[in-house]
Amino acid sequence: MTGMGMMRAITLVAAAALAVTTPALAQTHDHGQAQAEQPAEHQHETPLPPRAPAPGRQHDATPAPAPGQHDHGEMHGADHQMMDHGQMQHGEHEPQIVIADYRRDQPVPGQGAFGAYPMARDASGTSWQPDTSLHGGLHAERGAWMLMGHVTLNGAYSWQDGPRGDEKAFLAGMIMGSARRDFSRSTLNLRAMLSPDPFMGARGYPLLFAAGESADGVEPLVDRQHPHDLIMEMSASYAHRLDANNSVFVYGGLPGEPAFGPPAFMHRMAAMDSPEAPLTHHWFDSTHITFGVVTAGWVHDNWKIEASQFRGREPDEERYDIETGDLDSTSVRLSWNPTENLSLQTSWAAIESPEALHPDDDEERWSVSGIYTRRLGDAGWWSSTLAFSNKERSDGVSLDAWLAEAAWHPNDRWTFFARGEAVETDELGAHHGPLENVQRLSLGAVRDFRINQNVVFGVGAVAQAHFAPDGLEASYDGDPAGALGFIRLKIG
Numbered sequence: 001m002t003g004m005g006m007m008r009a010i011t012l013v014a015a016a017a018l019a020v021t022t023p024a025l026a027q028t029h030d031h032g033q034a035q036a037e038q039p040a041e042h043q044h045e046t047p048l049p050p051r052a053p054a055p056g057r058q059h060d061a062t063p064a065p066a067p068g069q070h071d072h073g074e075m076h077g078a079d080h081q082m083m084d085h086g087q088m089q090h091g092e093h094e095p096q097i098v099i100a101d102y103r104r105d106q107p108v109p110g111q112g113a114f115g116a117y118p119m120a121r122d123a124s125g126t127s128w129q130p131d132t133s134l135h136g137g138l139h140a141e142r143g144a145w146m147l148m149g150h151v152t153l154n155g156a157y158s159w160q161d162g163p164r165g166d167e168k169a170f171l172a173g174m175i176m177g178s179a180r181r182d183f184s185r186s187t188l189n190l191r192a193m194l195s196p197d198p199f200m201g202a203r204g205y206p207l208l209f210a211a212g213e214s215a216d217g218v219e220p221l222v223d224r225q226h227p228h229d230l231i232m233e234m235s236a237s238y239a240h241r242l243d244a245n246n247s248v249f250v251y252g253g254l255p256g257e258p259a260f261g262p263p264a265f266m267h268r269m270a271a272m273d274s275p276e277a278p279l280t281h282h283w284f285d286s287t288h289i290t291f292g293v294v295t296a297g298w299v300h301d302n303w304k305i306e307a308s309q310f311r312g313r314e315p316d317e318e319r320y321d322i323e324t325g326d327l328d329s330t331s332v333r334l335s336w337n338p339t340e341n342l343s344l345q346t347s348w349a350a351i352e353s354p355e356a357l358h359p360d361d362d363e364e365r366w367s368v369s370g371i372y373t374r375r376l377g378d379a380g381w382w383s384s385t386l387a388f389s390n391k392e393r394s395d396g397v398s399l400d401a402w403l404a405e406a407a408w409h410p411n412d413r414w415t416f417f418a419r420g421e422a423v424e425t426d427e428l429g430a431h432h433g434p435l436e437n438v439q440r441l442s443l444g445a446v447r448d449f450r451i452n453q454n455v456v457f458g459v460g461a462v463a464q465a466h467f468a469p470d471g472l473e474a475s476y477d478g479d480p481a482g483a484l485g486f487i488r489l490k491i492g
Contacts, residue, residue: 113180113189114239115247115299121337124267124288125257126237126249126295126306130373131340133269134381137176137492138454146180151491153196154275158205160464162480164223166206171196172275174232174266185241192234197227198319208466208480209438211427212282217317220357222427225277229319231255232289239299247299254322255315256293257285258308259333260349262369262387264288269373269383270405270417273446274462275486279421279438283389283401284367287331287349289315291323304335312352312362328352343371358432362394369403380410397435399424416445428472439467446488458488 112122123129137150153173160166178191197204202215204226213226235253242248257264261284265271271278278284290310297306312329333347346368353359369387376382384406392398400423407417422439426432446460464482473479 111187113187113237114249114297114304116241116244117299117302117337118340121343123263125233125235125253125264126251126259126297126304127257127261127263127333128304128335128337128343128345129263129267129269129371130343130383131337132373132375132381133383144181146182147178148180149177149492151175151489152272153489154486155488156205156275156484156486158207158276158482158484160206160208160223160480160482162208162477164476165208165480165482166223168200168205170200170205172200172205187237187239189237189239190235191237193232194230195228195232198230200227202227202317202319207276207279208464208476208482209279209423209425209428209440209468210277210281211425212286213314214317214357217356220427225281227319229255229289229315229321231322233257245301249297249299251293251295251297253290253293254324255289255291256295256310257288258290258293258310258329258331258349259295259297259306260287260308260331260347260365261285261333261367261389262345262371262385268371268385268405269381270371270385270407271419273407273415273417273460274419274442274444275460275488276442276462276464276484278403278405278419279423279440280387280389280401280403283365283391283399283423284369284387284403286314286354287351291315292325292327294327302337305333306335307332312354313356314354316356341372341374343373345369360394363391365389365391376408376410379412380408382406382408395432397426397432399426399435412450413448414445415448418443429475434471436469436471438469438472441465441467444484446486448488454491456488456490458490459486460488461485 111117112119114122114126118131120133120135121128121131123133137148140147153171155171157169158167173196175194176192178189180187180189204221204224206223207225208223210225211220211222214220233253233255235251235256237249237251239247239249262268264285265278265281287310293308293310295306295308297304308331309327310329310331311325311327313325315323329349329351331347331349333345335343335345337343346366348366349364351363351365353361354363355361367387367389369385371383371385373381373383385403387403389401390398402422403419405417405419407415409415419442420439422437424435424437426435428436428438442462442464444460444462446458448456448458450456462484464484466476466480466482468476468479
């Protein structure tokens, strides 16, 4: 990336973060002080469970669960809400469904699926996020099993300007479920996730500067975001606690997510309210739907080291099937949560033949990222992500990607979000053509309306600005704009 391109990328990244973080910082309050300023009769109208212990402190005080005890798990990576354990009756024949109040969302107490750390730390696949991240969903017990479910559906209309733009209405989102069973020192977790993306059609939706995969197995998709497969995850994991600070685990999925990069974009708090995919998707988290993955890892206190063997080929244009193949690719990830607000990771992957249209090209990727999440008062939060990734193809081409995103949720009605990205790509002209630096800035907001305790309806919009380099300005007619409007339904 040239010096001018780098400065432009840094400017966009800073603008995206500042657009949300400035008002967020202005609204930050000490939780106890906010309560003290309220009349006593209005403090915590809904009883709250205790916060999960801070990282590094909970391990000595939280022994492994005794036989018959359940430190209930959760489905990773959605915005799952707290569980009211006092209302759950063990051993009943019918599940007791407990719904938490979005306005009183708290980090879930209890231990994570892979070790003795707060449940809220678990994100998509085996990735981590800050311990203060929020979780929610429908919770039920059936015997020794803890069941969870969550639905998010976005009905969106995308408009992209210029000669390479287009317009399209589409449906996106996810339907997730999990089942967890805890033993004396072990945890078994089963998880499934479905997507309505295939119903939008093989060509996906218009998204300028995006490139990746194919609609017909012949031509690559350019200036469009491909649909995800109907089945985005079917996975199982088993973890065994060695002592209060150490555990080992194994995870497998068909499909599943190998140990690479930050949590997938639709599971990051700073990104999940936007229905559009990032340009950086094929640098950081295109492997989140991998048809064949096995991961083994070790958790020590607030550290995690893990390695995956997985199928490197990206999903083909058939979006309703299950694919198989050799586990020919490898990844390694080191994660660290130094405080309850911060989650860091660095990872490396050697991926065999990821693109069906160019089967002779292998890739070596590495990434580094940080996620910061903080509670704001009694109902608000702020979350931001900063990440860098590089992929180097076997033909010698090296491509960088930068990402900054942030979201501010001041109350239970509004969420404001921003994203700045800069990528190096050679797919926007002729495939594997000249190397170009492109940037995009997105700003958006969503207004939520609570229908009942279980259902929230939202209305939102996103505005986009695209910055084309000199070599592409003619084909894009300068720096095109874009916009996206959407309605959202959340259940759980």
